[in-house]
Amino acid sequence: MSHLKMVGTTIAAVLAAFAVIGATSASATTLCKANEAPCAEKNEWEGEVEGKDIPVTVKASSTEVTFGGAVKATCKKSALSGLASDTEMEADNVPLEFTVNTITFSECGVGCKIEAQGLSWKGGTLEAGEKGNGILTIASPKLAFEKCSEKTCTASATAAELDFIGGAPALLKAVEEPLASGTCGKVTLSATYKIEEPNPVWADIYVGTT
Numbered sequence: 001m002s003h004l005k006m007v008g009t010t011i012a013a014v015l016a017a018f019a020v021i022g023a024t025s026a027s028a029t030t031l032c033k034a035n036e037a038p039c040a041e042k043n044e045w046e047g048e049v050e051g052k053d054i055p056v057t058v059k060a061s062s063t064e065v066t067f068g069g070a071v072k073a074t075c076k077k078s079a080l081s082g083l084a085s086d087t088e089m090e091a092d093n094v095p096l097e098f099t100v101n102t103i104t105f106s107e108c109g110v111g112c113k114i115e116a117q118g119l120s121w122k123g124g125t126l127e128a129g130e131k132g133n134g135i136l137t138i139a140s141p142k143l144a145f146e147k148c149s150e151k152t153c154t155a156s157a158t159a160a161e162l163d164f165i166g167g168a169p170a171l172l173k174a175v176e177e178p179l180a181s182g183t184c185g186k187v188t189l190s191a192t193y194k195i196e197e198p199n200p201v202w203a204d205i206y207v208g209t210t
Helices: 008-019
Strands: 025-032 048-051 052-054 057-062 066-067 073-075 078-083 097-105 111-116 121-128 136-140 140-146 153-156 159-165 173-178 189-195 202-208
Touching: 025 121, 052 057, 052 111, 078 189, 097 111, 121 202
Parallel strands: none
Antiparallel strands: 025 202, 048 052, 057 078, 057 189, 066 073, 066 189, 078 097, 097 121, 111 140, 121 136, 136 159, 140 153, 159 173, 173 189
């Protein structure tokens, strides 16, 4: 299992520039319409209702999700939707909060049914790395498998990590990500999700002063 390395050199350079001019700075991950660091305020993806900031809706889909290990199944369709929320910038490189509201799997083979349990999955994060990429951590994922193996069972994890690859569209990629808890035994998930909304999008750093 390989994930994109989180690199802080660009962030450090930007913060150093603020220090030179005597400003106290803080930085946070943001969803950016351009591949730039730091992300200009005009290029931030932001939700707004009646003048108040709201979380940004993220929607993604995949045409192939493969489960391995204790459960072997391949689904031809999967869709994910969630919310990316800003947090208070009280430190450097504060990640976005990420909540998975829905995730579905279909066309997984004859009789095989896979359902998410315990939604919404709150407490996840999106943390920017370099070149508009990052890591999306999904908190407390849990799936139920029915007629996909010899028994009906569940698979879960404290967290699952997916590479966030910025672009037009951006991608979410998992390679044999383990779901090692539950009654199934160890199950792995491999998939590439295409982010349909927002599009284009990169995981970059926004720097502000305090």
